[in-house]
Amino acid sequence: MEHVIGVDLGTSAVKVLLVDRNGNVKGEWTETYPLYQPHSGYSEQNPEDWVEKTIVALRKLLEVSHVSPDSVAGLSFSGQMHGLVLLDKERNVLRNAILWNDTRTTEECREIEEKVGKETLLSIAKNRALEGFTLPKLLWVKKHEPHLYQRAYTFLLPKDYVRFRLTGHIAMEYSDAAGTLLLDVENKTWSQLICDILDIDVQLCPPLVESTAYVGTLLPEIAEETGLPANVKVFAGGADNACGAVGAGILSEGRMMCSIGTSGVVLAYEQTGKKDFAGKVHYFNHAKPDAYYIMGVTLAAGYSFDWWKRTFMEDVPFADIVQRAYESPIGANGLLFAPYLVGERTPYADADIRASFIGIDSSQTKWDFARAVMEGITFSLNESVEMIKASGKTVESVVSIGGGAKSREWLQLQADIFAIPVEKLKNEQGPGLGAAMIAAYGCGWFDSLEQCSDMFKQVELVVEPQKEAVVRYQELFAIYREIYPQTKEITRKLKAFRS
Template sequence: MNYVLGIDLGTSAVKIALVNQHGQVIDEVSKDYPLYHEKSGYSEQDPDDWVNKTIEGLTEITSRYSGSVSTIEGLSFSGQMHGLVLLDEKQVPLRRAILWNDTRTTKQCHDIEEKVGEARLLSITQNRALEGFTLPKILWVKEHESTLFQQVKSVLLPKDYVRLKLTGKLHMDYSDAAGTLLLDIKNRTWSSEIIDILELPPTIFPELVESTAFVGHLSDEIVRQTGLSHDLKVYAGGADNACGAIGAGVSEQGQTMVSIGTSGVVLSFEQNADKDFGGKVHYFHHSVPDSFYSMGVTLAAGYSLSWFKDVFAKDESFEHLLAEAGEVPVGANGLLFTPYLVGERTPHADSTIRASFIGMDSSHKRAHFVRAVLEGITFSLNESIDLFRSYGKEIDHVISIGGGAKSHVWLQMQADIFNARVIKQKSEQGPAMGAAMIAAYGCGWFESLKQCNDTFLEVEQSFEPIPENVNQYQQLFHLYQAVYGQTKELNQGLSLFRK
């Protein structure tokens, strides 16, 4: 029996899965690292923390592995998107990485749209200029840390830096490059037009490769540290959302996935680059060769629930809170929550908007608030599904992964709010599994990623929408949609008081 490794470099931890040829996870490990918030809206990490924890995790898995390490034949990556890693001529980070959820770059987004032009930017990149993307971060550093910026020799995304330190090879795959706002999506090249307009040095952008591309072997030093084989093959890997989609089986037309982690994602497979959503959702290269995906994002999905738990139920388990919410009827007795804790992405690209509880009264207990948080997160995700449907996409089933797939209460809520069958996978490993599947395909175990899906993935349970709940949620969804417009101006005023 042979094995592959999938490495998922997340926002809070690196997760590593050892997977056999039947798709079974034989061993797994997770290693946390710190997140730095020096100012409101700032979010950074030390790139070398990612590398050190990845090496620790690989070493731990190898130490427990009883077989010959030569049977671990492939490795690939999934990584948090958009994060900016700046390297000097010796490939050493010049500063902490600025992460996807950092919102300091509103001015730079305006500058991009003014200089490039909104229509032209959409034509080239198929995406709007938003604070989360990489390009505004580059311009922020160029403007605020100009001396440091003059030393920049390479721009990478998080997983690319880890791969560089494991292999000595410097690349970026198309699925992650599509999230920089610098990729010409249709022509599959860095946009020389955008680079020239914004006066960036073109040499800092690395060679582009497919997610499934073989990029090299582990360095001698990494082999020594981890105990892995010199012969292990390393494949480029992809953006976490693309890998999460592969790990959930979203690798062909007609498939849609909802992922609830720190952020929340609604992702739908696209065969071609010719769909036009007018910039209302993201449009990126998939890690499945020659394909794409459209994606709506809720910035604070699972984060809204973890925030509530930390503030109001620190000593309670998530399982207890979710069970408590299951005892509360649809609509949480007239209580609504909007999950705008850190702004919002889809359909409101707004870094100033903030969360609200609407309709509180003295009858509400903690369980009502928990239910309202879950419903608010799911309503936000449904805004993306509603938008996709308005453009003619048929969505009759949704694959749910992440934290939202761990609770039957939440899975049924998703089915009722989405008005679609919601599918839970038997072994849901998310992006780490997607990375492992890329490695399995690269090693020649399967002729396609679709064939790998059919072997690795199995449905555990389906949740059908309950008509009565669907009707109630459709009414509540319209009320939820009204909250943004009615609180936008209030939050703009309140933003002056945020430190």
């Protein structure tokens, strides 16, 4: 049987999956690499680490899966978004990559908004200027490292750089390019206007391709190092969230995904690039050609639960906390939690806001607090769900992945708070599976990504919302939404007292 490989280049590790024609994972391997933080707010990685570890992971994958290398027909990529990799004319890396979670570029974000104008930026790039995006990083290098900027010939994003090193082909695909703030998202071209206003040579921007585009085969030396045949077909791939959407089957209207990892993501399919969300949600090109997705982000989703467990219930297993917390009634006996531990992204984009427990009473137990944390995380995600619904979308179901899908109780919380049926997948592999699906489609195994999804995506459980719980949560959510406007100034004043 033939196989394809999905390479998922994450922030802490690269994970590779070997998948057969039926969507069964026949092998996987993970290799970690370091993160460098030379100053407060800085977050960098060495692109050579990505390449080295990807090669090792591919070689190990073949060893542990015991399949013939000749059975591997195609390979594609998923990757962490926004990271800046600068190359010189000889295609050598000029400096460490500046990552998505690097926060040094606040001044550059204000410069973009002032010079380009917020409305113009939203009309073209569809997103606000935030520190995570690529354009502010490019401007930071231009301002603070002009000797390097002057030598820059082009730039790539993380997975595009790894793909270049494996194939020799330089390109960027649309789903990742949409996260640069330089792409005209609707028209799928680099924005000459934004480049001109900010004095950036548009020639720095690499050629653009579809996520499903065939970009070549492995270089002979890479084939030798990995053990893969040199004729493996390589396809461009997509941004991690776009590939996560492919893997979860978010490929048509009415489909939504909720991912609770360290951060939380609510992502919905969008057929057109013409809608105006006023920058309240991210608006990106999909890995599916000529489609889009909208996305809201909770910065401290699973991180809030992990903080609670680590600080107050370190020795209690995750499953036990969730089960006991679920025994607490809706509303946690009058307790609310706003999960703003590290600020918030959607819908507030506020780096200064901080978390709150509201309604603490001496009768409440630690299990009430745990339930409040779970409900607060889900309420924050529901802010994005509600905005997506308000745009006129009909959402028929939500695919839940990540930590929030690991327990029946939390799945029920999501169904009740979102008021939408929630699906749990049998074999959740996230963005790596989406990358493998792109390769499977590219190899001609399926006529469309939707057809591939019908084969690869397997639903284990559908959790229906409970009518009485939905009503109670709607009342509670209205109270939750009062927390941010009434605490933002208080937490801003408290900033002076943070260590």
